[in-house]
Amino acid sequence: MVQKYQSPTRIYKYPFELVITAYERRFPTCKLLPVFLGSDIISEYKSEDGAIHVVERRCRLNVDAPYILKKLAGVDHVVFVQKNSLDRRNRTLKIEAHNESFHSRITINEHCMYTVHTDNPEWTCFEQDATLEIHSFFGFESVVEKIAAKQYGANIKKGKEVMHAFVNELKEEGVTYVAPWRPTPSAAAPETPSIVDQDAEEPVAFELEGATGDDLATTSSDFGSMCMEEAASLERARSNPRLEAEYIERHLGHLSPLQESRLIQLRKWLTETHKGKEEMSQIAKIPKDAHILRFLKARDFHVEKSREMLVHSLAWRKLHGVDSLLDNFVSADVVRKYFHGAWHHHDLEGRPVYILCLGQMDVKGLIKSVGVEGIIKQIIAIEEEGIKKCEKATETTGHAVGSCTLIVDLEGLSMRHLWRPGVKTFGRILSLLEANYPETMGRLTLVRAPRVFPILWTVVSPFIDENTRKKFVVYSGHNFTGLSAYIDQKYIPDFLGGQCKSAITTLSNKTVPRTFYQYTTEEIELEQEKSSDNPSLLGRSAYQTAYVAKDFPQEVLVQVPQKNSVITWDFDVLKGDITFTIYRSREHLSAPRHEHHVPGAAGGIGSQQYIGKRMSVGVDLVTCCQPCICRDGDSIQGSHVATSPGSYVLQWTYFDSSHSFDPLSLNKSHVIYFVELFPSERVRGSMTSLQSSSSLSTLRTSRGPSHINV
Numbered sequence: 279m280v281q282k283y284q285s286p287t288r289i290y291k292y293p294f295e296l297v298i299t300a301y302e303r304r305f306p307t308c309k310l311l312p313v314f315l316g317s318d319i320i321s322e323y324k325s326e327d328g329a330i331h332v333v334e335r336r337c338r339l340n341v342d343a344p345y346i347l348k349k350l351a352g353v354d355h356v357v358f359v360q361k362n363s364l365d366r367r368n369r370t371l372k373i374e375a376h377n378e379s380f381h382s383r384i385t386i387n388e389h390c391m392y393t394v395h396t397d398n399p400e401w402t403c404f405e406q407d408a409t410l411e412i413h414s415f416f417g418f419e420s421v422v423e424k425i426a427a428k429q430y431g432a433n434i435k436k437g438k439e440v441m442h443a444f445v446n447e448l449k450e451e452g453v454t455y456v457a458p459w460r461p462t463p464s465a466a467a468p469e470t471p472s473i474v475d476q477d478a479e480e481p482v483a484f485e486l487e488g489a490t491g492d493d494l495a496t497t498s499s500d501f502g503s504m505c506m507e508e509a510a511s512l513e514r515a516r517s518n519p520r521l522e523a524e525y526i527e528r529h530l531g532h533l534s535p536l537q538e539s540r541l542i543q544l545r546k547w548l549t550e551t552h553k554g555k556e557e558m559s560q561i562a563k564i565p566k567d568a569h570i571l572r573f574l575k576a577r578d579f580h581v582e583k584s585r586e587m588l589v590h591s592l593a594w595r596k597l598h599g600v601d602s603l604l605d606n607f608v609s610a611d612v613v614r615k616y617f618h619g620a621w622h623h624h625d626l627e628g629r630p631v632y633i634l635c636l637g638q639m640d641v642k643g644l645i646k647s648v649g650v651e652g653i654i655k656q657i658i659a660i661e662e663e664g665i666k667k668c669e670k671a672t673e674t675t676g677h678a679v680g681s682c683t684l685i686v687d688l689e690g691l692s693m694r695h696l697w698r699p700g701v702k703t704f705g706r707i708l709s710l711l712e713a714n715y716p717e718t719m720g721r722l723t724l725v726r727a728p729r730v731f732p733i734l735w736t737v738v739s740p741f742i743d744e745n746t747r748k749k750f751v752v753y754s755g756h757n758f759t760g761l762s763a764y765i766d767q768k769y770i771p772d773f774l775g776g777q778c779k780s781a782i783t784t785l786s787n788k789t790v791p792r793t794f795y796q797y798t799t800e801e802i803e804l805e806q807e808k809s810s811d812n813p814s815l816l817g818r819s820a821y822q823t824a825y826v827a828k829d830f831p832q833e834v835l836v837q838v839p840q841k842n843s844v845i846t847w848d849f850d851v852l853k854g855d856i857t858f859t860i861y862r863s864r865e866h867l868s869a870p871r872h873e874h875h876v877p878g879a880a881g882g883i884g885s886q887q888y889i890g891k892r893m894s895v896g897v898d899l900v901t902c903c904q905p906c907i908c909r910d911g912d913s914i915q916g917s918h919v920a921t922s923p924g925s926y927v928l929q930w931t932y933f934d935s936s937h938s939f940d941p942l943s944l945n946k947s948h949v950i951y952f953v954e955l956f957p958s959e960r961v962r963g964s965m966t967s968l969q970s971s972s973s974l975s976t977l978r979t980s981r982g983p984s985h986i987n988v
Contacts, residue, residue: 332364383413609656646798680717724753761774835870858908861900
């Protein structure tokens with residue numbers, strides 16, 4: 279298995295030439311890098327004009343490995359071959375390195391690049407990535423992999439320190455500016471960048487006085503552009519497949535090099551598989567970096583597990599229109615009056631605080647008034663609002679705020695809260711939150727827990743994830759002293775011993791009047807029994823779901839009444855791989871010829887077919903596009919301009935990437951899709967752009983041609 283490591287883009291706010299001068303001080307030996315034992319030049323090339331300088335070195339490294347591994351290998355150090363290609367004309371330095379030692383057992387390839395910052399020509403960007411493939415290593419493959427990951431992270435941190443140390447060393451020697459390469463009339467002798475002393479008459483571009491660590495020095499003329507750059511850094515980082523290190527530290531918090539690498543890998547995968555989404559539809563947005571990071575944390579930064587969890591969550595959001603929920607959401611009147619919960623200032627770490635008076639809440643009355651879906655919709659709206667508050671807190675506090683603090687007041691909690699439909703609803707809500715809002719709760723405090731709480735906790739705790747249970751802190755009686763440890767005294771609510779007025783509605787009668795009831799207990803239990811794993815939150819969803827089994831494709835019939843109408847689609851592959859194709863039937867189609875129910879699918883959902891088995895391409899069918907393979911996790915949008923009226927069929931078929939021939943296996947894929955037809959008069963002004971993409975030539979994916987973009 280190949281392990282990939284990707285570091286965020288590191289920005290040195292010094293000119294390229296100064297950074298390269300500092301970098302070259304590493305050779306032939308570097309006292310600041312104990313792991314670097316020395317190097318010898320294998321080959322060297324310089325162009326006549328001095329613009330190109332290529333050096334290949336053999337480097338000796340002392341890897342921090344256990345003694346037994348070094349004993350088995352029979353060496354004290356490893357040898358790497360490094361090739362540095364400096365292009366002074368284009369201001370780039372490309373570094374390629376691979377291991378020479380144990381190449382038959384381990385393959386390590388590292389790529390680094392120094393370039394000029396795209397927005398500021400006097401800043402330098404550094405990017406680094408590596409791949410590790412272990413073929414065999416005396417049975418210690420997993421140990422070697424951990425050592426490599428540890429060494430990679432240590433080298434990144436040390437490399438940053440060494441660069442700043444050498445820049446400061448240059449400053450102490452009076453070197454503050456290195457002139458860029460310029461072509462000369464005579465190229466007889468290579469020209470090297472000249473070094474100008476601090477007292478030289480030539481203008482000095484960068485004053486390094488007082489620069490330490492990550493301090494970034496510029497002249498006063500650059501101060502305005504730096505302010506503009508900082509203001510635009512957030513938007514630039516979000517649109518950049520390779521995140522900047524400063525952006526991560528400021529907006530996402532401190533991450534280890536390996537965690538940064540995992541974040542970049544997952545983010546890059548999303549930008550490739552969801553490319554074109556935001557331009558085409560607001561329904562399918564690529565999540566923000568903080569949201570991606572939550573899923574990585576929930577799966578201990580395992581990229582594949584995080585990707586699978588995130589893909590299903592994105593499909594869930596699309597299926598129920600969660601991204602636009604807050605735009606038109608209004609709580610029901612009974613919820614506003616009897617749902618005792620509200621946002622309440624921030625804690626000492628800047629987290630938004632939500633207070634829920636669960637013990638005073640008539641759960642049965644609320645569910646009977648708005649139904650299970652009404653309660654779930656209210657909780658989702660609170661979660662969405664909490665995410666927005668975290669984003670705002672990140673901007674105002676100056677550090678990353680990615681989670682909220684929840685205080686649950688249990689005063690008044692009794693056995694009446696063990697109403698069976700209410701407990702089932704509670705479990706359903708927790709499952710939904712853990713699947714779609716992981717790591718959004720930084721701290722959970724239960725206050726005024728009554729004596730009956732241990733019994734209630736025994737009932738509800740099985741619904742709570744183990745990692746979430748670790749965040750619970752319980753205070754019984756009227757002991758509120760623990761709140762002041764993480765909430766400013768002036769913000770503690772008055773009913774919890776503080777002096778701050780809470781926004782939570784206080785009623786003398788906490789019971790919901792029966793005049794609000796719209797559901798009976800039997801109706802609620804029946805609704806819960808019929809609900810699937812993905813219940814509708816906002817009524818009927820525009821998206822359909824289907825399980826595509828082997829030999830049983832899923833087909834959607836679209837009747838096109840006139841030529842130049844446009845068929846559009848949007849679908850997500852939640853499981854397995856599929857092949858997507860569009861056909862036009864020469865005969866009129868109306869009803870499906872076959873419907874297939876898939877065993878094991880939720881609700882028995884299956885697929886339907888309009889194309890008969892005896893119908894053939896070229897005789898009965900016209901292929902509107904070449905079949906394209908869509909992989910597990912792909913999110914696809916596209917359109918096709920129908921040049922002729924008639925019956926069009928969009929077809930998804932199961933694609934067996936593993937070439938399994940096991941007749942007993944339930945080979946099936948899971949997709950959700952939305953198909954819409956636009957009459958020609960509605961898109962007449964956009965026909966040129968639509969026709970250019972209707973051939974499906976713009977197919978993109980990280981693993982094959984599967985993405986269809988308008």
